[in-house]
Amino acid sequence: MPIPTKPTLVVPIALGVVVTGAYVTLRLAGARRCALTTTVVLTGSSGAVGRHLVAALERSRWRLRLFDRVPFPGPTDPTDEVVVAELEDEAALRAALGGADAVVHLAGLSTTGYAWSDYQRVNVDGTRRVLEAALAAGCSRVVLASSHHVTGRTPLSASTRLAEDDPFRPDTDYGASKAAAETLGRLYHDRHGLEVVCLRIGSFRERPTEWRHRWSWLSPGDLTRVVEASLDAPSPGFVVVWAVSANRDAITSSAGAEAIGYRPLDDAADYGVDGLSGSDLGRLYVGGDFCAEGVDGPATTR
Numbered sequence: 362m363p364i365p366t367k368p369t370l371v372v373p374i375a376l377g378v379v380v381t382g383a384y385v386t387l388r389l390a391g392a393r394r395c396a397l398t399t400t401v402v403l404t405g406s407s408g409a410v411g412r413h414l415v416a417a418l419e420r421s422r423w424r425l426r427l428f429d430r431v432p433f434p435g436p437t438d439p440t441d442e443v444v445v446a447e448l449e450d451e452a453a454l455r456a457a458l459g460g461a462d463a464v465v466h467l468a469g470l471s472t473t474g475y476a477w478s479d480y481q482r483v484n485v486d487g488t489r490r491v492l493e494a495a496l497a498a499g500c501s502r503v504v505l506a507s508s509h510h511v512t513g514r515t516p517l518s519a520s521t522r523l524a525e526d527d528p529f530r531p532d533t534d535y536g537a538s539k540a541a542a543e544t545l546g547r548l549y550h551d552r553h554g555l556e557v558v559c560l561r562i563g564s565f566r567e568r569p570t571e572w573r574h575r576w577s578w579l580s581p582g583d584l585t586r587v588v589e590a591s592l593d594a595p596s597p598g599f600v601v602v603w604a605v606s607a608n609r610d611a612i613t614s615s616a617g618a619e620a621i622g623y624r625p626l627d628d629a630a631d632y633g634v635d636g637l638s639g640s641d642l643g644r645l646y647v648g649g650d651f652c653a654e655g656v657d658g659p660a661t662t663r
């Protein structure tokens with residue numbers, strides 16, 4: 362059984378712009394609340410992952426509320442609600458989650474190169490704020506965008522296998538902030554009963570471009586599938602899922618994926634090896650270039 366949706370009235374909402382404090386909500390003409398759809402807040406909707414989901418998620422199933430500090434860079438569906446606000450704006454966040462069934466929390470600093478205080482404010486405190494807002498709003502399911510960089514310092518060898526419950530081995534402050542976000546998800550499940558799905562995203566790309574993508578690639582189609590599975594799973598409780606495609610060269614456990622019914626279809630190996638690039642670090646460590654000396658160097662690949 363998917364997440365039970367909250368019964369809501371079917372009311373057409375007129376075109377309008379609501380300005381409340383520091384944030385702006387755009388409600389577009391023809392928007393409807395419908396009891397047959399699940400209302401999902403997508404934080405970080407203007408980023409690479411968010412933009413794909415906004416384009417791909419079927420609106421007959423999912424009613425979307427987009428939340429990002431920057432406006433959505435393109436057209437949205439007429440049923441979408443768009444909130445331009447910072448994660449740091451607690452009131453805006455709580456308002457955005459009001460009446461929602463689930464939140465897919467993508468917003469965050471997604472590369473290396475920031476100060477720890479920034480990761481703490483956005484990735485750690487921001488995630489905690491999302492979890493608090495979900496509790497306050499009665500939004501029972503939170504899908505957290507985590508990363509393979511929570512275990513990026515794991516050396517790669519022919520026998521490397523990454524399980525969902527291996528101890529964290531982050532490669533950077535970024536990876537440590539994602540480990541903290543997963544830990545907060547665990548806490549809010551155990552303490553408050555929130556359903557929390559942590560998606561350890563590999564490398565989301567149109568197609569594999571580096572050697573390490575042979576195991577880490579997450580295709581656009583599989584991204585949609587893993588997010589839909591996270592929202593559809595009957596009772597996930599707290600679960601960590603390796604969000605990668607069905608790569609022949611996988612090194613990640615599929616136990617979490619199976620627990621939520623995620624069945625990936627794409628395989629990096631189908632693209633061959635021509636044109637694959639990447640530094641030696643990509644062959645030595647799970648986190649690839651994130652393991653470069655200097656710890657948090659300039660922004661590199663994700």
Ligand SMILES: NC(=O)c1ccc[n+]([C@@H]2O[C@H](COP(=O)([O-])OP(=O)(O)OC[C@H]3O[C@@H](n4cnc5c(N)ncnc54)[C@H](O)[C@@H]3O)[C@@H](O)[C@H]2O)c1
Pocket residue numbers: 404405406407408409410411428429430431446447448449466467468469470471472483487506507508509561562563564565566663
């Ligand atoms: N793309 C990947 O391959 C990959 C891999 C592993 C993990 N992830 C994680 O998935 C999530 C999405 O990744 P992405 O590639 O779309 O990242 P991205 O950097 O393209 O997008 C992040 C979005 O979050 C928004 N944001 C940042 N700080 C914010 C704040 N304080 N308040 C509101 N919005 C804020 C940004 O405006 C941006 O639109 C991130 O949390 C990232 O760490 C992505």
